[in-house]
Amino acid sequence: MSTFIIAEVGVNHNGDLELAKKMIEAAKAAGADCVKFQTFKAQEFVSDANQTYTYRSQGVEVSESMMAMFKRLEFSKEEWREIVAHCESVGIAFSSTAQNRGDLDFLLGITNLPFIKVGSDDLTHLEQLHYYASKGVPMVISAGMAYAYEIEDAIRAIRDAGNSEITVLHCVSSYPTESHEVNLKKIAAIRDAFGVKVGFSDHTIGATAAVGAVVIGASVIEKHFTLDKNAPGPDHWFSVDADELKEYVRAIRFIEKAIGSGELKPTKRELAMRPLARRKVVAACEIAKGEALTQEMLAYKRTSTAAHGALEPKEAHFILGRRAASAIAKDMPITLELLL
Numbered sequence: 001m002s003t004f005i006i007a008e009v010g011v012n013h014n015g016d017l018e019l020a021k022k023m024i025e026a027a028k029a030a031g032a033d034c035v036k037f038q039t040f041k042a043q044e045f046v047s048d049a050n051q052t053y054t055y056r057s058q059g060v061e062v063s064e065s066m067m068a069m070f071k072r073l074e075f076s077k078e079e080w081r082e083i084v085a086h087c088e089s090v091g092i093a094f095s096s097t098a099q100n101r102g103d104l105d106f107l108l109g110i111t112n113l114p115f116i117k118v119g120s121d122d123l124t125h126l127e128q129l130h131y132y133a134s135k136g137v138p139m140v141i142s143a144g145m146a147y148a149y150e151i152e153d154a155i156r157a158i159r160d161a162g163n164s165e166i167t168v169l170h171c172v173s174s175y176p177t178e179s180h181e182v183n184l185k186k187i188a189a190i191r192d193a194f195g196v197k198v199g200f201s202d203h204t205i206g207a208t209a210a211v212g213a214v215v216i217g218a219s220v221i222e223k224h225f226t227l228d229k230n231a232p233g234p235d236h237w238f239s240v241d242a243d244e245l246k247e248y249v250r251a252i253r254f255i256e257k258a259i260g261s262g263e264l265k266p267t268k269r270e271l272a273m274r275p276l277a278r279r280k281v282v283a284a285c286e287i288a289k290g291e292a293l294t295q296e297m298l299a300y301k302r303t304s305t306a307a308h309g310a311l312e313p314k315e316a317h318f319i320l321g322r323r324a325a326s327a328i329a330k331d332m333p334i335t336l337e338l339l340l
Contacts, residue, residue, distance in 0.1 A: 003214050003252050004199075006095070006222040007032035007245060011073040014233050020075075021086045023227060026242040028092040031249040035092050036117060036222070039080065039107060040099035042070035055234035062232075069234075077106065084111045101131055113137055120144030120173050120201075126157040133161035140220065141166070142201045144173035148193065155194050167220050168194065170213070171201035176238045182209050187216045203238070207251040214255050223248060277302065280310040280333050281319070287328040292321055293339070301331065309335035 007027035013020035020037070027035040046067045053066040075083065080096075087094035097117045098104035107113060116132050120142040123129075133139055139158050143151050151168060158166055170186045182204060191198040199220030200213035210221050224239040240248055266274065284299035291297075298320075300313045310333035311319065322339040332338075 001219065002256055003218065004034065004220045005032045005249055005252060006034045006036050006220065008222050008224045009035055009037050010224055010235055011038055011070075012224065012226040012231070012233060012235055012239060013037070013073075014231060015073045015075070017075070017079050017082060019227065020083055023225070024083070024086050024090055024092060026227060027225070027245070028090045030225075030242060030246040031253070032245065033093060034095055034114065035087060037075075037083065037094075037096040038099070039096040039103045040070065040074065041103070042067055042074060044100050044102075046070060053234070056237055057232050057234060058230055058237075073233075080106070081110055098132075101128065104132060104135070108135060108137075115140045115167070118142070120146065120171050123154050124150055126153060129154055129157040130161045133158040133163035136163065138165035138167070139163055140169060140199070142169045142171040142222075143190065144171035144201070151190065152194065155196060167197040167199050169199040169201040169220060169222060170218075172203055175203050175235075176205050177203040177209075179204070179209075184209065184212050184216055187213055187218055191217060205238070207248045210248065211251050211255045214252055215259060221252060275303075279313055281313060281316050282310075283328045283330050283332050283334060286330050287324045289325070289327050290323050290340075292323050293319055295320060298334070299331075303333050309337065311335065 007030065009020065009023050013023060024035050049065065049067045051066045052063050053069055054061055054063040084094050093114050094111060095113055095115060095117055096107055097119050098107055104116065115138040116135065118129060118132060118139065118141045123141060123143060123146055141154055155166060155168070168190050170184070170190060172181050172183070174181060187198045187200060190196065197219050198217060199222065200210060200218045201222040202210050202213070203224070210223065213221065223245070224235055225241065225245045226236045226239040227242055229236050229239065229241055279300045280303050282299050282301050282303065284297055287293070287297055298316055303310060319334065319339055325338055325340050328334065328338055
């Protein structure tokens with residue numbers, strides 16, 4: 001089964017509907033399976049209008065009102081309908097992290113979500129998790145910043161709602177995530193501890209960690225992307241651009257095929273190579289009819305033709321002392337038919 005790759009727009013659309021549509025097209029062109037947004041109303045999750053948020057943008061630190069920033073990044077209901085319709089016309093799955101119950105109800109009212117995504121910030125919002133899970137849609141939850149008991153509580157809340165379709169994304173909530181922080185072994189640990197599907201919400205630079213995650217068993221990969229790393233906003237600078245997203249998808253698709261089955265046998269192309277690459281037992285000199293073979297008369301070389309029945313080096317000891325049935329030319333592959 002191929003890895004489900006989510007191109008995470010997040011808020012990198014900067015509140016611009018046309019930019020959002022271009023990002024949908026770019027995600028499709030890159031080969032992603034899904035493009036995901038974030039649906040929210042700033043006043044419903046920011047409590048203090050005076051609270052500031054500091055982030056890196058265009059090479060410098062920027063501080064601004066958190067309320068003003070998120071307000072600027074909202075879409076109207078009509079704009080969301082346009083975004084969903086554009087995903088349908090382009091041919092890519094749409095999803096969005098719903099910040100609150102009303103946001104989820106709205107999204108479910110305008111489209112069939114392939115999954116409901118809950119971010120790491122809401123992993124401990126168990127009542128809301130239960131409500132989301134009750135919708136009967138597969139759940140994808142990120143487990144950044146979490147202890148094992150918090151992941152367990154979240155999974156229990158979902159299962160208590162009668163929903164067993166759960167994928168937990170290993171996530172490190174630092175931007176970007178450094179190599180020593182990644183800890184990909186968490187993916188298998190989560191799967192084995194809780195009996196769920198697993199994935200990776202990737203905040204590293206590049207595709208290396210994602211490739212490793214797929215090898216370990218991640219079935220879902222999520223990656224932030226942008227059309228311009230130098231655009232104003234909190235997430236652009238650490239996101240992949242459109243060309244990088246295409247390469248990111250290519251790397252994942254390559255490793256999916258490269259993992260293979262583990263079956264211990266040659267490939268079809270290797271079978272064709274064997275007659276050319278493997279050494280055979282050949283005559284090291286002219287051997288006269290009736291002459292008994294000695295070790296000095298044998299050499300081990302590649303042959304220009306796939307001589308039928310030519311012996312492999314490991315079989316040479318079986319023919320020592322046997323006599324030539326006819327003259328054998330130097331470098332001729334030796335077969336049992338040539339011997340008495």
